[in-house]
Amino acid sequence: MKQLINRTPLSPASWSILFLLMFSASWVSAEPSPINGAEVFNNNCARCHNARSLDEFSLQEWAVIMPHMREKAHLTGKETDAVMAFITLVKKGETKSASAKEGAHVLNGEALFNKYSCQGCHSVNGKGGTVGPALDTTIADKGKTFFLQKLKNPQFNNPASPMPKMPLSDEEIEALADYLSTF
Amino acid sequence: MPVKYLAAITVAASSLSAANASEIDSARFVLSGYGDVKYETSELQDSSAYSARFVPIFLFSLSDKIHVEAETEISLNAEGETEVELEYADLHYFLTDTTTLTAGKFLVPFGQFGPNIHPSWINRSPWTPGIYGSHGSSQAMEALLPILSDVGVAIQQTFVIGNYQKIFVDLYSTNGPGIEADEHEEDLAEEATEEDGHAELPELAFEAGSGDNNKNKAFGGRVAYAMLPGIEVGTSYYSATYDDDETLDITAQGFDINLIGSHYLVRGEYIETQTDGLEEEEGENEIHTFKRDGWYLQGTLQTGKIWSSLAGTDLVLEYAETNKLAEASRWMVGVNYWLDARAVIKIAYDDTDVEEGEDDQRLAIQLSYGF
Numbered sequence: 001m002k003q004l005i006n007r008t009p010l011s012p013a014s015w016s017i018l019f020l021l022m023f024s025a026s027w028v029s030a031e032p033s034p035i036n037g038a039e040v041f042n043n044n045c046a047r048c049h050n051a052r053s054l055d056e057f058s059l060q061e062w063a064v065i066m067p068h069m070r071e072k073a074h075l076t077g078k079e080t081d082a083v084m085a086f087i088t089l090v091k092k093g094e095t096k097s098a099s100a101k102e103g104a105h106v107l108n109g110e111a112l113f114n115k116y117s118c119q120g121c122h123s124v125n126g127k128g129g130t131v132g133p134a135l136d137t138t139i140a141d142k143g144k145t146f147f148l149q150k151l152k153n154p155q156f157n158n159p160a161s162p163m164p165k166m167p168l169s170d171e172e173i174e175a176l177a178d179y180l181s182t183f
Numbered sequence: 184m185p186v187k188y189l190a191a192i193t194v195a196a197s198s199l200s201a202a203n204a205s206e207i208d209s210a211r212f213v214l215s216g217y218g219d220v221k222y223e224t225s226e227l228q229d230s231s232a233y234s235a236r237f238v239p240i241f242l243f244s245l246s247d248k249i250h251v252e253a254e255t256e257i258s259l260n261a262e263g264e265t266e267v268e269l270e271y272a273d274l275h276y277f278l279t280d281t282t283t284l285t286a287g288k289f290l291v292p293f294g295q296f297g298p299n300i301h302p303s304w305i306n307r308s309p310w311t312p313g314i315y316g317s318h319g320s321s322q323a324m325e326a327l328l329p330i331l332s333d334v335g336v337a338i339q340q341t342f343v344i345g346n347y348q349k350i351f352v353d354l355y356s357t358n359g360p361g362i363e364a365d366e367h368e369e370d371l372a373e374e375a376t377e378e379d380g381h382a383e384l385p386e387l388a389f390e391a392g393s394g395d396n397n398k399n400k401a402f403g404g405r406v407a408y409a410m411l412p413g414i415e416v417g418t419s420y421y422s423a424t425y426d427d428d429e430t431l432d433i434t435a436q437g438f439d440i441n442l443i444g445s446h447y448l449v450r451g452e453y454i455e456t457q458t459d460g461l462e463e464e465e466g467e468n469e470i471h472t473f474k475r476d477g478w479y480l481q482g483t484l485q486t487g488k489i490w491s492s493l494a495g496t497d498l499v500l501e502y503a504e505t506n507k508l509a510e511a512s513r514w515m516v517g518v519n520y521w522l523d524a525r526a527v528i529k530i531a532y533d534d535t536d537v538e539e540g541e542d543d544q545r546l547a548i549q550l551s552y553g554f
Binding site for chain 2: 068071
């Protein structure tokens with residue numbers, strides 16, 4: 001081992017390995033896992049100002065505001081698109097759940113948690129964003145009624161909350177509560 | 184700027200948005216901005232006054248690659264006249280995923296306050312940090328670099344390192360400052376001489392215009408490192424020749440920090456400037472370089488995030504000082520109450536101690552809203 005470490009000038013063989021590593025590294029990062037828009041939001045949108053509520057602007061307005069913030073926040077184009085996709089999910093769902101009142105689909109709390117990118121802003125089991133508090137013990141600490149109320153109207157207990165109002169039905173909120181009670 | 188420009192912009196804007204109202208899918212125009220109302224008392228001015236501003240921002244998305252933004256500030260001055268200022272009006276061209284070109288009148292990326300923090304619904308204090316000047320109202324502390332926006336071109340590059348780290352690079356070239364025009368002083372650069380062994384700084388005019396008094400362009404940039412979401416540190420550089428003959432320079436270096444914690448914010452900047460002035464020695468003009476520096480540090484404790492009974496409140500503390508030639512220091516303490524994420528009431532008190540000159544104590548109550 002010692003000898004290996006002491007061979008300071010890199011041999012051609014180790015150079016090529018290094019190059020291969022670098023190449024593969026850049027290759028890997030060239031095809032990253034799809035960027036999570038809520039996570040980009042979490043990491044960037046409260047750095048200069050309070051995170052703004054998604055409810056403030058329509059989807060069309062967000063599409064004009066995001067390039068403005070892309071330049072301010074030094075976001076990449078892909079990150080900007082990912083945030084737009086996240087905003088679209090939250091906004092579009094709004095109209096969808098308002099029109100379609102069918103309750104036929106299976107309610108899966110974990111799937112909903114992922115779908116609405118709660119983990120972009122919150123952590124459970126130590127994983128996730130930090131814009132909002134960890135949710136592992138929220139229901140245990142504050143009760144289920146609080147949770148239901150919070151999801152129906154995130155600003156009810158905190159007018160400055162940037163948490164978006166998600167287009168969730170009562171049943172879906174129940175499912176989320178059940179899922180978050182498992183931690 | 185005459186009001187007619189604003190009218191022109193507004194008309195252009197509204198006709199653009201009207202033209203698009205039918206093609207609902209993708210809007211092109213958004214009107215956003217901010218406004219504020221402030222009540223301020225100042226010992227030095229021996230006055231108390233209300234002031235109000237309305238700052239509309241016009242955003243146009245012309246295509247996926249082209250974005251146009253313009254911000255005008257409409258305010259009432261002390262004489263009751265309406266003043267309209269073009270804060271910025273520029274075009275961004277998104278050249279690649281990570282490169283953006285900017286042309287027009289834009290917020291100069293020096294430090295963090297000017298480009299990122301100055302709108303009153305973002306700034307945690309009702310005042311500008313002393314080292315950047317008062318931007319509108321008056322202050323006892325002499326600014327180091329009273330620069331906000333200028334006309335020119337800029338390029339921005341973002342380097343992504345893994346999931347949480349980034350390097351931001353901004354480079355620009357603009358018209359730069361000129362010499363402050365003054366009725367009774369023919370040439371201020373020459374006026375800036377040693378008087379009774381006391382150096383006097385030349386006064387520079389940083390107001391941007393579509394013209395320049397010389398061929399030399401201001402040049403500068405900022406390189407920053409961000410560890411998302413909590414840390415951003417940057418260094419800035421600015422250099423310009425300001426006189427008609429292109430012999431006198433001003434250069435500035437800056438260091439800035441922005442920390443975002445779960446219950447607190449820390450913002451601070453340090454600036455160092457070197458300004459050339461002419462010094463008369465035995466009948467000959469010699470160039471003398473005046474060095475100054477200063478800094479501020481602002482801490483915000485988001486008390487509302489710690490105690491739910493105080494939801495919406497912040498406690499803000501700021502200290503600023505300028506050294507050499509115009510020594511002064513300033514303490515500020517404030518309490519903010521957020522009505523929602525972008526509307527705030529700020530109450531603050533500050534105490535400025537000027538080494539050679541008059542001190543000031545100010546109290547302000549400001550209501551600010553972003554829209």
